[in-house]
Amino acid sequence: MGTIEAGKRRRGRWLSRLLTVHGIVGYVFLYFPIIILVVFSFNASRYASGAWRGFSLEWYATLFSNEAIGVALKNTLVVAGVSTFVSTVFGTMVALAMERYRFWGKLAFDALLYLPIIIPDIAMAVMLLLFFVLGRARLSLVTIIISHVAFNISFVAVVVRARLAYFDISLEEAAQDLYANEWQTFRRVTLPLIMPGILGGALLAFTLSIDDFVITFFTSGPGSTTLPLRIYSMVKLGVTPEINALSSVMLLVSMGLVLLSFLLQKGGGQGIEIV
Amino acid sequence: MEAQPRSRRETWRLLFLISPSFFWLVVFFLFPLLLVLGISFGQRGTYGGVRWDLTLDNYVRFFDPLYMRIFGRTVIIALVTTVICLLAGYPLAYFIATRPPGRRNAMLLLLMIPFWTNFLIRTYAWLLILRDQGIINILWTGALHSFLSQAATVVPLPIWEPLLEATAVSLKLFGTDGAIIVGLVYAWLPDMVLPCYAAVERLDYSLVEAAQDLYASRLKSFLRVILPLTMPGIVAGSILVFIPSLGAYVTPDLLGGAKSIMIGNVIYSQFMSARDYPFGSAVSFVLMAVMLIGTLVYFRMGAE
Numbered sequence: 001m002g003t004i005e006a007g008k009r010r011r012g013r014w015l016s017r018l019l020t021v022h023g024i025v026g027y028v029f030l031y032f033p034i035i036i037l038v039v040f041s042f043n044a045s046r047y048a049s050g051a052w053r054g055f056s057l058e059w060y061a062t063l064f065s066n067e068a069i070g071v072a073l074k075n076t077l078v079v080a081g082v083s084t085f086v087s088t089v090f091g092t093m094v095a096l097a098m099e100r101y102r103f104w105g106k107l108a109f110d111a112l113l114y115l116p117i118i119i120p121d122i123a124m125a126v127m128l129l130l131f132f133v134l135g136r137a138r139l140s141l142v143t144i145i146i147s148h149v150a151f152n153i154s155f156v157a158v159v160v161r162a163r164l165a166y167f168d169i170s171l172e173e174a175a176q177d178l179y180a181n182e183w184q185t186f187r188r189v190t191l192p193l194i195m196p197g198i199l200g201g202a203l204l205a206f207t208l209s210i211d212d213f214v215i216t217f218f219t220s221g222p223g224s225t226t227l228p229l230r231i232y233s234m235v236k237l238g239v240t241p242e243i244n245a246l247s248s249v250m251l252l253v254s255m256g257l258v259l260l261s262f263l264l265q266k267g268g269g270q271g272i273e274i275v
Numbered sequence: 276m277e278a279q280p281r282s283r284r285e286t287w288r289l290l291f292l293i294s295p296s297f298f299w300l301v302v303f304f305l306f307p308l309l310l311v312l313g314i315s316f317g318q319r320g321t322y323g324g325v326r327w328d329l330t331l332d333n334y335v336r337f338f339d340p341l342y343m344r345i346f347g348r349t350v351i352i353a354l355v356t357t358v359i360c361l362l363a364g365y366p367l368a369y370f371i372a373t374r375p376p377g378r379r380n381a382m383l384l385l386l387m388i389p390f391w392t393n394f395l396i397r398t399y400a401w402l403l404i405l406r407d408q409g410i411i412n413i414l415w416t417g418a419l420h421s422f423l424s425q426a427a428t429v430v431p432l433p434i435w436e437p438l439l440e441a442t443a444v445s446l447k448l449f450g451t452d453g454a455i456i457v458g459l460v461y462a463w464l465p466d467m468v469l470p471c472y473a474a475v476e477r478l479d480y481s482l483v484e485a486a487q488d489l490y491a492s493r494l495k496s497f498l499r500v501i502l503p504l505t506m507p508g509i510v511a512g513s514i515l516v517f518i519p520s521l522g523a524y525v526t527p528d529l530l531g532g533a534k535s536i537m538i539g540n541v542i543y544s545q546f547m548s549a550r551d552y553p554f555g556s557a558v559s560f561v562l563m564a565v566m567l568i569g570t571l572v573y574f575r576m577g578a579e
Contacts, residue, residue: 012493015493019366019369019370019373020370022363022366022367022370023366023367023370023371026363026367026370026464027382027385029363029461029464030385030386030389030461030464030465031385031389032404033397033400033401033403033404033461034389034392034397036400036403036404036410037396037399037400037403047408048403089295090295090296090299091296093292093293093295093296094292094293094295094296094297096292097292097293099277100277100278101277101278101279101280101289102277102278102279103279103280103289109293112300112304112305113296113300115304116304118518118567119563119566120518120519120521120523120539120562120563120566121519121522121524122524122539122542122543123311123522123542123559123562123563126311126542126546126555126556126559127304127307127308127310127311127559128303128307129546130307130311130314130556131303131306131310134310134325146303147303149299149303150299150300150303150304153296153299153300154300157296207391210393211393211394213394213395214524214525218546228393228394228395231393231395231396231399232395232525235395235399235402235529239399239402239403243399244403247393247399247400250392250393250396251396254391254392254393255388257391258384258387258388258391259384261387262380262384
């Protein structure tokens with residue numbers, strides 16, 4: 001009997017080792033391409049994935065003197081900043097309404113609110129392009145911002161609602177018992193408590209906006225090139241080490257954003273909620 | 276916590292909270308959606324515009340073998356991607372969930388970093404690895420080839436000949452369905468891992484111990500206890516991977532080359548080069564319908 005137990009335990013150890021190996025392989029798979037990009041951004045070779053010709057910062061120098069990329073960066077930040085602000089305000093408002101009230105047609109509105117998350121971006125891009133073209137709107141930064149708000153409202157609402165679901169309503173009642181008016185209750189009690197959710201939603205919206213290529217591509221016009229559009233045309237025209245440098249810089253920025261969101265979530269005392 | 280608005284004042288507040296999002300989603304989402312549906316029954320005008328003569332031609336044209344083949348391939352690529360993500364992602368989620376809490380958070384953080392990195396950049400990285408002059412082929416025709424030829428001079432054996440021949444030419448990796456699948460798995464693996472992780476982490480492990488006390492084998496306690504209890508995570512993860520894979524445009528465009536295309540590329544070309552808006556609308560509507568139906572069916576299955 002002792003030997004059977006020992007055999008079971010040995011098999012268990014073997015399984016857990018296999019799991020560890022799988023975990024390591026998984027992380028190598030996730031980081032291998034990224035490391036390749038960063039390493040080759042410092043390669044002196046003129047080829048994006050060429051043999052090692054020594055360490056060089058040349059590609060970073062050309063990147064930072066590239067005016068088109070500067071313009072694209074500015075456009076990206078304008079689009080992401082404005083669309084994040086608008087969608088965070090609207091998304092938080094609608095999240096409060098959806099968590100607190102029951103009303104006629106709520107189920108249908110709930111479906112409408114979730115649909116932009118589910119629909120593939122190419123379909124949404126096509127819809128918006130047709131809408132703008134048939135409405136004879138001039139495609140510009142404005143049309144990009146309108147489109148980004150249209151998908152970001154839903155993402156912000158989902159994140160804020162997750163936060164509101166844990167909200168203890170008696171805290172608001174306590175504030176009102178102490179003669180706080182409605183605005184004071186919201187400003188001093190509700191808002192601070194759901195702030196981590198709002199910031200998390202805003203961060204998600206900002207990241208999605210910076211990241212978006214397909215919808216931006218369909219709703220942009222001449223002169224409204226954003227960074228992803230720029231990267232796309234650079235890749236299409238021919239792969240150069242300059243893209244490696246740009247990718248590495250953007251990688252650094254997204255690492256910072258992830259860390260920030262992680263700290264926010266920690267401060268909120270919840271596990272990871274952002275998907 | 277949900278309640279009907281009690282006073283006129285509360286009704287006004289509800290309207291105030293809802294109307295900006297309602298307005299935005301109706302004007303810039305619902306209306307364009309209905310517009311696409313309407314246009315998919317229209318006809319292509321002479322100069323690329325839309326003629327409003329009602330017809331089913333665009334949907335009939337979708338059943339042309341050419342498009343059916345692309346559609347079939349798209350579904351298969353999305354399914355294979357989902358299965359690979361599940362087979363790789365579930366054990367990875369299990370691995371993370373069984374670490375001590377401190378290390379668990381660090382691992383989740385490491386999982387999020389590639390996920391929050393720009394999608395184009397992640398796909399571009401695979402272009403560098405897979406293309407004909409990419410990393411794999413540099414190693415294949417360079418380092419491996421010279422190693423083999425040296426080995427051949429040291430130990431003359433007949434096996435070197437075919438190996439040398441094989442490594443003399445670069446591997447055809449770029450522009451295949453395999454390359455698209457690798458790119459999609461890389462892009463959406465965290466989408467599978469996160470919901471699975473959440474499900475495994477919530478798992479009450481005493482139930483597994485109870486099963487093992489009752490002499491259930493490891494396999495049996497996994498199949499009968501762990502798997503059913505973590506099914507919601509598996510369902511959510513599979514949907515999160517399958518849907519974007521089905522509508523993929525960037526990945527097949529960058530890694531599939533000219534030959535391997537998916538339905539997303541068909542939609543793209545109808546709008547950007549062929550300027551056949553009605554047909555492009557019909558194809559996107561079919562894509563959306565398939566996705567919605569797939570999601571609903573899957574949720575039903577998961578619920579049972």
